[in-house]
Amino acid sequence: MNKKIPANYYELLEIKADASSMDIINAYRQAKLTYKPDSLAAYSLFDEDELERIRADIEQAYLTLSSPEKRRAYDAMLTEKAEIRIAPPAEESTESQNNVVELSGESQSPAGIRYRMAVATDFPGVLLREIREFKGIELSTIAEHTKISRQYLQAIEDEDSSHLPEEAYLRGYLKQYAAEIGLDPDRVSHHYPPLQNRTD
Amino acid sequence: MTVVHLNQQAVAAFPAADGPRIWAVASGKGGVGKSFIASSLGLALSRHDKRVVLVDLDLGGANLHTCLGIHNPDRTLSDFISGKHKDINDIVQAIPDTGLGLVSGASDGLEIANIKHFQKQKIIRNLKQIDADYVILDLGAGTAFNTLDFFIQAERGIISVLPDPTSIENTYRFLKCVLTRRLRDAPGQTRKLMSQVLSMRHGENRKIRTLASFMTAMDQLHPEHARLLHGELERQKLHLIVNQVQEPADTELGASMATACSKYFGQNLYYLGHLNHDRQIVSALKQRRPFLLAFPQSRASINLEHMAASMLDQDTQSFSTC
Numbered sequence: 001m002n003k004k005i006p007a008n009y010y011e012l013l014e015i016k017a018d019a020s021s022m023d024i025i026n027a028y029r030q031a032k033l034t035y036k037p038d039s040l041a042a043y044s045l046f047d048e049d050e051l052e053r054i055r056a057d058i059e060q061a062y063l064t065l066s067s068p069e070k071r072r073a074y075d076a077m078l079t080e081k082a083e084i085r086i087a088p089p090a091e092e093s094t095e096s097q098n099n100v101v102e103l104s105g106e107s108q109s110p111a112g113i114r115y116r117m118a119v120a121t122d123f124p125g126v127l128l129r130e131i132r133e134f135k136g137i138e139l140s141t142i143a144e145h146t147k148i149s150r151q152y153l154q155a156i157e158d159e160d161s162s163h164l165p166e167e168a169y170l171r172g173y174l175k176q177y178a179a180e181i182g183l184d185p186d187r188v189s190h191h192y193p194p195l196q197n198r199t200d
Numbered sequence: 201m202t203v204v205h206l207n208q209q210a211v212a213a214f215p216a217a218d219g220p221r222i223w224a225v226a227s228g229k230g231g232v233g234k235s236f237i238a239s240s241l242g243l244a245l246s247r248h249d250k251r252v253v254l255v256d257l258d259l260g261g262a263n264l265h266t267c268l269g270i271h272n273p274d275r276t277l278s279d280f281i282s283g284k285h286k287d288i289n290d291i292v293q294a295i296p297d298t299g300l301g302l303v304s305g306a307s308d309g310l311e312i313a314n315i316k317h318f319q320k321q322k323i324i325r326n327l328k329q330i331d332a333d334y335v336i337l338d339l340g341a342g343t344a345f346n347t348l349d350f351f352i353q354a355e356r357g358i359i360s361v362l363p364d365p366t367s368i369e370n371t372y373r374f375l376k377c378v379l380t381r382r383l384r385d386a387p388g389q390t391r392k393l394m395s396q397v398l399s400m401r402h403g404e405n406r407k408i409r410t411l412a413s414f415m416t417a418m419d420q421l422h423p424e425h426a427r428l429l430h431g432e433l434e435r436q437k438l439h440l441i442v443n444q445v446q447e448p449a450d451t452e453l454g455a456s457m458a459t460a461c462s463k464y465f466g467q468n469l470y471y472l473g474h475l476n477h478d479r480q481i482v483s484a485l486k487q488r489r490p491f492l493l494a495f496p497q498s499r500a501s502i503n504l505e506h507m508a509a510s511m512l513d514q515d516t517q518s519f520s521t522c
Contacts, residue, residue: 014459014462030455030456030459031459033452033456034455034456034459034460035460039456039460040363040364040365040368040453040456041368041453041456041457041459041460042456042460043365043368043369043372044365044368044369044372044373045372045460045461045464046460046464054463116420116421120421121421
């Protein structure tokens with residue numbers, strides 16, 4: 001129902017996940033026509049640099065989806081992403097992939113996490129874990145630095161109330177944890193859902 | 201006071217209790233055939249036994265009556281705004297040989313282009329009171345608040361564009377204005393979050409540049425508020441007609457504009473089709489006859505009939521499913 005900006009090759013080409021090879025080539029031609037250099041249809045919406053980037057993404061999308069083998073691999077990757085619900089950041093090595101993702105709404109790119117970090121109104125455990133993983137920091141490293149037991153750190157990310165320490169300790173641990181992953185300790189401790197429930 | 205009897209055989213296909221369905225024809229730039237399209241679509245609808253009233257809301261630049269071959273309408277919108285006629289149906293004038301009704305803006309007072317807020321509200325309130333199946337608004341060009349506010353009243357917004365850069369640029373400008381105007385009606389809390397999201401920097405220090413990426417950011421950060429905004433944006437279906445096509449390549453323009461819009465605005469723009477450049481349109485005007493009556497066999501007439509029929513089909517379908 002809601003048209004979203006493309007988060008993947010299918011959305012980029014405006015086709016369904018079960019599109020036939022005919023649908024794919026037609027969509028590809030339509031997109032090439034729309035974003036061609038000096039495109040009349042894109043006039044005043046996208047500048048030449050953006051058009052060039054979009055064209056590169058379209059090429060990449062078509063290259064992937066037009067090859068049954070690559071398409072299968074790509075589909076498998078999408079399914080996997082959907083299963084973890086929050087997509088992991090794109091790897092540096094998949095350059096082209098990065099492009100698409102970037103243009104598609106920053107949710108799935110490193111930049112996306114960065115801006116979600118900047119504006120998050122609360123910091124549930126899942127978001128904290130996502131940020132930590134994005135930064136490539138191991139839980140054990142944090143445990144080592146902060147001398148907080150791994151079990152508590154794990155409980156913070158799981159919001160597992162049965163294993164969380166007393167509120168006063170939790171607040172302190174949370175702040176140290178936040179500082180370790182580069183977040184503002186006060187912001188995190190004020191907006192960590194289990195703590196909010198307790199103060200309510 | 202004459203009460204106008206429109207096409208008597210016409211039977212309302214849906215309950216009149218809801219009032220008429222409203223369509224609006226607009227454009228970013230002037231001279232792209234709005235009045236021509238509005239009057240032609242109206243005529244085409246009336247051939248499907250719909251009772252249609254055309255309303256000229258190109259305040260200060262009214263010429264819908266001329267497209268329909270009428271010289272001096274005896275009642276106009278001014279008579280309603282001034283209160284001379286209390287019921288908007290009293291200023292609907294029948295157009296000979298067509299079964300159409302017209303609320304004309306001809307020979308309105310010179311100050312009409314700058315109507316006051318309460319006068320605009322009065323018009324908007326009363327559009328739904330018009331006794332018809334379809335009310336088609338012919339709007340002025342550009343992005344003045346009056347125009348936008350009339351436009352967003354319509355279930356379907358039909359935008360006319362010519363295949364040239366100035367017209368295309370103004371069309372996108374118009375779309376931006378319409379969509380922003382719509383979002384402006386969100387509740388206070390939602391608006392606060394919206395400006396927060398808009399002022400954020402994200403990805404390579406860029407601000408959000410397109411409505412589509414703005415909505416994605418809202419979806420992620422404030423899903424409940426985003427749902428509200430989606431609902432607001434989807435209240436109106438947007439249609440595109442590419443008019444005065446001369447080059448074969450321009451026949452592709454409409455579909456491409458729809459593609460680009462979906463990427464930039466995250467909105468569907470339904471491409472209705474194109475109309476070829478046709479000198480007979482001017483000759484019909486000079487003969488003071490509606491084009492569809494003067495040249496029913498022309499390509500443009502056939503295309504217009506087709507466009508009206510396809511929108512009508514959608515209406516009937518959506519009606520039967522609800």
